[in-house]
Amino acid sequence: MFKSLYVRLAVTFVGIVVLSFLIALSVTSHFYKNRFEEVIKDEISDVTQSIEAQLQYATFNEIKENIQLIYRYQIDFIQYGKSSNKIPKDELEKIYSGKEIYNLTPGPDMYIGLPITIEGEKGALIIKKKEFEMSMLFESLSTITWIAILIGTIIILIITKSIVYPVKKLTEATKQLAQGNFDATYQTKRKDEIGQLTESFIEMAEELSLLVKMREDFVSNVSHEFQTPITSILGFTKALQHKQLTEEQRKRYLSIIRSESERLSYLSKDILRLSHLQHGQYQLVLSTFSIDEQIRKVLITQEPQWSTKNLNISLDMEHFFIEADKNLLQQVWVNLISNAIKFSPENGEIYVRVKKVNRDKVEVFIQDLGPGIPEDEQKLIFTPFYKIDQGRDAAVKGNGLGLTIVQQIVALHHGTIQIVSEYGNGTTFIVTLLNKLSID
Missing domain, CATH: 3.30.70 (Alpha-Beta Plaits)
Incomplete structure (x- = not known):
């Protein structure tokens, strides 16, 4: 009871x-x-x-x-x-x-x-x-007391019911939410703690709904990303069984099979890496290094890609030492710079800037003069398997996990990543990192 x-x-x-x-x-x-x-x-x-x-x-x-x-x-x-x-x-x-x-x-x-x-x-x-x-007096006080108790009890029962009613409704909505019905919410105009609890519940339901959708999309995208190269590999494997193939055809099919196998390997590694980053299973290995020198080395390794497109690399980098995970941050610069190269037009230009805000804060700008990203798509670019090149350039390949991994790495370093882009006028990524140990 x-x-x-x-x-x-x-x-x-x-x-x-x-x-x-x-x-x-x-x-x-x-x-x-x-x-x-x-x-x-x-x-x-x-x-x-x-x-x-x-x-x-x-x-x-x-x-x-x-x-x-x-x-x-x-x-x-x-x-x-x-x-x-x-x-x-x-x-x-x-x-x-x-x-x-x-x-x-x-x-x-x-x-x-x-x-x-x-x-x-x-x-x-x-x-x-x-x-x-x-x-x-005693008779009057006694009568007044019992009347007051009766009236007070009635008022309290009404007030208590008004307090418990939304909690009861939220409990029912929670049970439906547990069963997967994310539309089961309770609306209220109250501004007190019950109202705040209701708003938090609605936000939680929306987040759970989004999370479930993202999980379903993730499974669907993973299946799709794996199915495409697997289908390709199976198709060309069967083709190799025909004796009428020329040596040139055989080499081309084997080259495609190797390329698709490497694609599967990279995809598996990226999914595993993303899983570790998202679930906190990756321990940062901190060291002190020059962030501007690291970016220069990444640009050197990417030289075959940007020189093929005859791109001009414009640098404006202040000297800055940072305490961070060197290998993880290198993945950030590799991904952002390779994306800038991919989406830059022939004979275009890429701007890389390192700005020291103060002793403990640095900003890195990586800008291309490519087609840019529509505003309604900018909030989706960090979503797993979302490809910013969809519908624009079929020649640009990727599994849609790069920017998601970049965001996770930056978050692990308690930093932020922003995008500034206008459709048709290029894209700029701004990475802000905090550093407790700075050496001039």
Whole structure:
């Protein structure tokens, strides 16, 4: 029963309300009782003085009527030694001995007993009142308390339900989400913690939906990327079985089979490398080296590619030492520079710039003057298997994993990579790296 959040909240709130009212009633009653006793004693003092003054000229019965009329008190006189059905014997003995008795417990038995001498006879003066404000107060407070508890309970149940309802709906949506229904969300206009939780849930559902789609696309793309070279290899393997082939044809088929096999090998390595980077299974091997010298060496190794297209390489690199994983960063420059070469037109130009922002920060710019990337495609270029050359240049080959790996490597170094491109006006990649150890 108490496993329900609604029941637990309701019981807790009602318990707090009841306890608060009981404490308030107890404290109020205590202070009112003390004040009530003070007021009663003052009134009794006035009544006693009035009785003593009237004894000089009036009978007790006349005094009794006057006191009841003026003060609304009832008085009785019990002669010394006699008993009464209304007053306990031990209380009377105390009064006879000269003590004053104040029995002010709320209820019909409230009375005050005073020792007094009337018409020469000693005895006990018993004073009572028809209406007792104290008992009326307790009855009023009791009624008010229970009404307040009832109203408070109803309000608390309504408020608790409004708190628990969205949580219940989110629980139902979570169960549907676990079953793969990513459209099962709960909308709310609340701006409190429940509203923030709902917004986080919706964002999580969207991210999970995107993640599932990316996984499905990834599997589909991997299958496609593997299937194409495998189909090619199988086709040319069967072709080699024909005896009528010339030696030249045989060599060409074998060359294609080798090329497709290498493509499969590179693809497998890239997928494995990406998996290690994404799941944190790669440990950085840090060393201190000159980043501008590393980029120069990469450009030298790429010289056959850019010289074939007669490209001009423009360099503007400040000297900067960085502490990083040298092999991983080399993959970044190789990928970005080879992409710049691929998409640069014949007789074009590539700009490479290394800018030292401060002792602990460096920016690397790699710019080509190629066809550029449409704005709606720029946010997709780091997606696995997405090829920025789709539909533009079928001669440009790649498996679509290079930029994804670059992004992961830069992220491992707590850096950022940005793209600035305008369709038809080239593309610039900006890599920003932080460095705790800088040597001028």
